[in-house]
Amino acid sequence: METDEELIKGTKFKSLKGKISSATLKSIKQMGFKYMTDIQSVVLPKALDGADIVATAKTGSGKTLAFLIPVLEVVLQCSQTQERQGTYCIIVSPTRELAMQSYTVLQDLRRYHETITSSLIIGGESRKKQSAELSQGVHIVVATPGRLFDHMRTKEFDYSLVKCLVLDEADKIFQYGFEEDLKQIINRLPKDRQTMLFSATHSETTEALIKSAMKDDVETINTDEDNLKATVDGLKQGYVICQTEYRIWWLHKLLKKTKNQKVMVFFSSCKSAEYHHEFFATHCNFSVLCIHGKMSQADRTTTISNFYNAEKMALFCTDLAARGLDIPAVDWIVQFDPPSDTNEYIHRVGRTARGLGAAGNAVLLLRPEEKEFITHLQDAKIYLDKYETWDNYYNLQPKLEAALANENFRRLAVEAFEGYIRALEVKKYKHIFNLLTIDIDVVAKSFGLKEKPDIDVRVGFSKKHRPRKRMAAMLAAKSTVTSKCVKI
Secondary structure: OOOHHHHHHOOEHHHHEOOEOHHHHHHHHHOOOOEOOHHHHHHHHHHHOOOOEEEEOOOOOOHHHHHHHHHHHHHHHHHHHOOOOOOOEEEEOOOHHHHHHHHHHHHHHOOOOOOOOEEEEOOOOOHHHHHHHHHOOOOEEEEOHHHHHHHHOOOOOOOOOOOEEEEOOHHHHHHOOOHHHHHHHHHHOOOOOEEEEEEOOOOHHHHHHHHHHOOOOOEEEEOOOOOOOOOOOOEEEEEEEOOHHHHHHHHHHHHHHOOOOEEEEEOOOHHHHHHHHHHHHHHOOOOEEEEOOOOOHHHHHHHHHHHHHOOOEEEEEOHHHHOOOOOOOOOEEEEOOOOOOHHHHHHHHOOOOOOOOOOEEEEEEEOHHHOOHHHHHHHOOOOOEEOOOOOOOOOOHHHHHHHHOOHHHHHHHHHHHHHHHHHHHOOOOOOOOOOOOOOHHHHHHHOOOOOOOOOOOOOOOOHHHHHHHHHHHHHHHHOOOOOOOOOO
8 A cells, every 4th residue: 555655756667667678667766766757657658658749847847757768668679679770769959958968867767778879969069970970870869950950961860760759848949940940850750750749838839840740649748737836836936026226236145145055047148147147256256157058068068067066056047058957956046137938937947946846946036117027927827925125235336346447347248238138129028028118227227337338229139129129219318317215
């Protein structure tokens, strides 16, 4: 008879005995996993029977093992029954970091499958080396869409034996501009295959993907369907309202209070992440790292490794760079800049409280005029407590002025300011993140600048936004500095 604890924790992996190989079970035990998460217990029986799967589950729910275990079993079966050896499974991830992490978990899982081979195919690495590996007919390929499609157009890569395709974080593969590459990949692969699609959210793009890539009798699984919340139970989350000009002061205080913990801080642009990292690392002597999409792959890999192994550290990041990162024991997710929409919020906070029984904290920083965003989160079943702001802050102005005396840092501050303004334009809720009503001078002050830089905020936007930008520029030109004494 099961104990109350076992009923709460769920199904044990050993219940799969007879359905998966003993070598896979041995690896799972070695990795420290005893109980399945919700998504694993529902997906694995169906996936192991060869069904096409569309699974929607909260970020951090354990979906990586939910597709890697069936992938291994497919390869094992094919390698024993097929006359010709080659690539049997392909796993597609939207970012290099997510692909690398899935590949790392795969190595642990195939530890006792000595004959099964695998290769990581991502941008930023040697094409020649990858091509040589693919030409050998590696059993499992973990890849990003762009680099995978590049190799599919060469004679070295034979993908005619593929029996299983996995699309991980499918909602983001399209969002990051890989739609055409993915269509070509799907069209080129054998039709007689199993396809598994995993996502944290469901959208029209994933619907289109399902129709083009999967069989008609697809198994649709949503472990969030009956939940009253869209985020995991171990997550304690709240929001803070802070006056725009004091945002960096607020972050300084939070970093001091969490200096003995592991923290991820999200920014809306690469330059903003870089600027804040430079200020806090160089001028405040804080232990902080930075990762964003414009860094080289080698630098990004080094940063992830350093943060992964650190017991206490802050990582300043952008959404693209941090997408899918599975870092152990992250204590705090700090959204210094609000996400573009509710789905992005879910993905951000999914970096903490990952796995069965895990706990974590998340805080969202909002300007007073952005408070309505909380209503949209509630509509998406995301409920945040309101956290009170602190009564006093350390005055950072002298440090900021000293830093800005350096011309290179001042240029970085201007670029960060511009990146912040540009990011507002692409947010979904224009009436909340309103470029027409924002006080440009106060935003400049939040970057330590005494006055708004002489820049064209219209730079980099499509023609359809130019009338809106023209109006914003006119308002900015008319704005004057207003000083208020506020308690936050």
